[in-house]
Amino acid sequence: xxASRRKSTGLSSKDPRLAQVTKSFQKQGxxxxxxxxxxxxxxxxxxxxxxxxxxxxQQDGFVHAGIMATLADNAAGYATLSTLSPGSRxxxxxxxxxxxxxxxxxxxxxxxxxxxxxxxxxLCEVEVEAKQNGKWISxxxxxxxxxxxxxxxx
Amino acid sequence: xxASRRKSTGLSSKDPRLAQVTKSFQKQGxxxxxxxxxxxxxxxxxxxxxxxxxxxxQQDGFVHAGIMATLADNAAGYATLSTLSPGSRxxxxxxxxxxxxxxxxxxxxxxxxxxxxxxxxxLCEVEVEAKQNGKWISxxxxxxxxxxxxxxxx
Amino acid sequence: xxASRRKSTGLSSKDPRLAQVTKSFQKQGxxxxxxxxxxxxxxxxxxxxxxxxxxxxQQDGFVHAGIMATLADNAAGYATLSTLSPGSRxxxxxxxxxxxxxxxxxxxxxxxxxxxxxxxxxLCEVEVEAKQNGKWISxxxxxxxxxxxxxxxx
Amino acid sequence: xxASRRKSTGLSSKDPRLAQVTKSFQKQGxxxxxxxxxxxxxxxxxxxxxxxxxxxxQQDGFVHAGIMATLADNAAGYATLSTLSPGSRxxxxxxxxxxxxxxxxxxxxxxxxxxxxxxxxxLCEVEVEAKQNGKWISxxxxxxxxxxxxxxxx
Numbered sequence: 001x002x003a004s005r006r007k008s009t010g011l012s013s014k015d016p017r018l019a020q021v022t023k024s025f026q027k028q029g030x031x032x033x034x035x036x037x038x039x040x041x042x043x044x045x046x047x048x049x050x051x052x053x054x055x056x057x058q059q060d061g062f063v064h065a066g067i068m069a070t071l072a073d074n075a076a077g078y079a080t081l082s083t084l085s086p087g088s089r090x091x092x093x094x095x096x097x098x099x100x101x102x103x104x105x106x107x108x109x110x111x112x113x114x115x116x117x118x119x120x121x122x123l124c125e126v127e128v129e130a131k132q133n134g135k136w137i138s139x140x141x142x143x144x145x146x147x148x149x150x151x152x153x154x
Numbered sequence: 155x156x157a158s159r160r161k162s163t164g165l166s167s168k169d170p171r172l173a174q175v176t177k178s179f180q181k182q183g184x185x186x187x188x189x190x191x192x193x194x195x196x197x198x199x200x201x202x203x204x205x206x207x208x209x210x211x212q213q214d215g216f217v218h219a220g221i222m223a224t225l226a227d228n229a230a231g232y233a234t235l236s237t238l239s240p241g242s243r244x245x246x247x248x249x250x251x252x253x254x255x256x257x258x259x260x261x262x263x264x265x266x267x268x269x270x271x272x273x274x275x276x277l278c279e280v281e282v283e284a285k286q287n288g289k290w291i292s293x294x295x296x297x298x299x300x301x302x303x304x305x306x307x308x
Numbered sequence: 309x310x311a312s313r314r315k316s317t318g319l320s321s322k323d324p325r326l327a328q329v330t331k332s333f334q335k336q337g338x339x340x341x342x343x344x345x346x347x348x349x350x351x352x353x354x355x356x357x358x359x360x361x362x363x364x365x366q367q368d369g370f371v372h373a374g375i376m377a378t379l380a381d382n383a384a385g386y387a388t389l390s391t392l393s394p395g396s397r398x399x400x401x402x403x404x405x406x407x408x409x410x411x412x413x414x415x416x417x418x419x420x421x422x423x424x425x426x427x428x429x430x431l432c433e434v435e436v437e438a439k440q441n442g443k444w445i446s447x448x449x450x451x452x453x454x455x456x457x458x459x460x461x462x
Numbered sequence: 463x464x465a466s467r468r469k470s471t472g473l474s475s476k477d478p479r480l481a482q483v484t485k486s487f488q489k490q491g492x493x494x495x496x497x498x499x500x501x502x503x504x505x506x507x508x509x510x511x512x513x514x515x516x517x518x519x520q521q522d523g524f525v526h527a528g529i530m531a532t533l534a535d536n537a538a539g540y541a542t543l544s545t546l547s548p549g550s551r552x553x554x555x556x557x558x559x560x561x562x563x564x565x566x567x568x569x570x571x572x573x574x575x576x577x578x579x580x581x582x583x584x585l586c587e588v589e590v591e592a593k594q595n596g597k598w599i600s601x602x603x604x605x606x607x608x609x610x611x612x613x614x615x616x
Binding site: 250252254255269270272277295296297299 | 558560578603604
């Protein structure tokens with residue numbers, strides 16, 4: 001992967017907890033498939049943005065629920081990883097999404113926010129928004145439980 | 155779309171409730187993106203199968219939770235549609251998935267099964283399996299609530 | 309039921325949408341069993357408070373998850389009802405709770421907040437807190453989908 | 463607690479994994495409040511039964527969703543505990559219930575069944591039924607994730 005390609009995965013940071021998020025993100029085949037990039041990267045909150053396209057559509061032309069789920073899940077996992085010692089790993093335990101409106105628009109954005117970080121589990125709030133006519137509209141909202149395999153230094 | 159391409163979306167049926175599933179499936183951009191096809195089509199139970207590929211991977215090489223969610227959600231929606239009068243429509247209200255094992259393997263399969271069909275809402279059980287060494291392994295399990303916009307004839 | 313008993317169910321209001329909440333609450337056997345009362349009553353946000361007692365305990369002395377679920381579910385239903393025309397009814401479709409900490413303390417409080425009110429369904433955020441040493445600690449958080457049978461005037 | 467009172471909590475067993483379930487159940491204040499007893503006790507499947515009564519009702523006379531949640535959650539926790547070494551403990555991580563029908567009837571029954579037992583987490587399927595005119599009707603269905611604090615011998 002060349003430099004320009006690597007850059008396209010979005011924000012990076014010198015903070016090692018945040019840097020590991022960018023590094024991990026670059027390894028995901030699915031984010032290349034969807035054209036996702038990290039658009040917000042902070043301790044406990046991560047956003048992933050992808051341009052909408054016809055390849056994301058369900059039968060009525062709206063964004064498929066699974067695409068929204070993919071952005072939300074990914075954001076939750078990385079929101080959790082951003083709070084852990086470098087070398088840690090995260091795995092989804094479960095997630096739950098409620099769909100509030102059919103999603104249409106130019107750009108999609110999934111956000112994960114850590115609400116509670118325990119010894120082994122992290123509980124995240126997730127939300128998916130679509131940009132319509134320059135305005136972000138909330139389309140899906142829910143939660144995810146993430147399993148943390150913490151690097152010992154933590 | 156030519157005949158061979160249409161065929162590639164999977165099973166079809168002359169039963170009008172089942173036929174509408176195949177027809178709707180063909181309109182989904184996301185199923186072309188994932189290479190999904192209908193591998194089981196009956197009243198109240200639908201399976202969607204897709205060959206696994208690196209483009210579905212998360213950071214550790216396993217199938218991304220969002221890909222599993224997409225297959226599960228789609229199967230639940232069509233399991234519901236398969237029970238409704240032709241001309242009806244379905245929308246995801248919410249879904250919940252628990253991830254039981256990291257998914258690896260050659261082929262992925264999402265199954266939706268209607269457990270309760272009400273006047274407006276359908277409750278489906280969903281499961282995602284991965285085929286490893288010729289054996290189907292259950293990787294994710296959960297539920298989905300589907301909103302039914304029923305064609306009047308129903 | 310005499311006046312003092314009725315008063316014990318908590319806040320009341322002259323606003324007919326809020327007044328129907330208090331009226332409905334008084335009919336619930338389960339709130340008498342738990343000693344719950346309405347401690348916040350506004351359009352789209354309702355809180356229900358109950359003194360903690362040994363009869364709520366699970367095996368380790370913490371508040372049982374089901375008691376927290378009861379307060380959360382009830383608050384979500386009434387948060388929804390508080391936004392509907394008088395004469396409307398509400399039914400739980402599904403709820404999901406994550407337990408963040410073992411709940412101990414003197415008083416318990418469940419809160420429901422409407423995040424999205426649609427034609428038929430309401431999506432609520434729910435939270436349960438326990439008062440420990442004069443401070444409210446969040447112990448559970450989640451969501452509930454409520455089915456609305458709206459009075460025609462709406 | 464005398465013998466007759468102890469008996470009233472339901473089934474017991476000489477198998478130490480099952481015996482610990484009965485012992486733990488006896489410590490729960492909430493089961494005394496609801497009149498619950500263990501009506502099925504096996505490795506990985508536990509049922510808890512309680513006679514229905516007006517004190518369980520919501521505003522329309524149906525069984526309150528929170529009462530069903532309490533039975534379901536308790537059954538899931540004990541289904542998990544029944545598979546663990548004596549001395550282990552269980553805590554609810556999250557649960558999700560879908561309500562399929564208003565619950566009425568003479569007796570209520572919550573069932574938990576372990577679908578996947580991992581190193582730290584157990585995933586259970588839960589169901590709540592009500593006995594109406596001698597027939598068990600399924601009223602709620604869902605899942606629960608349980609955290610296992612395993613005794614070392616395991």
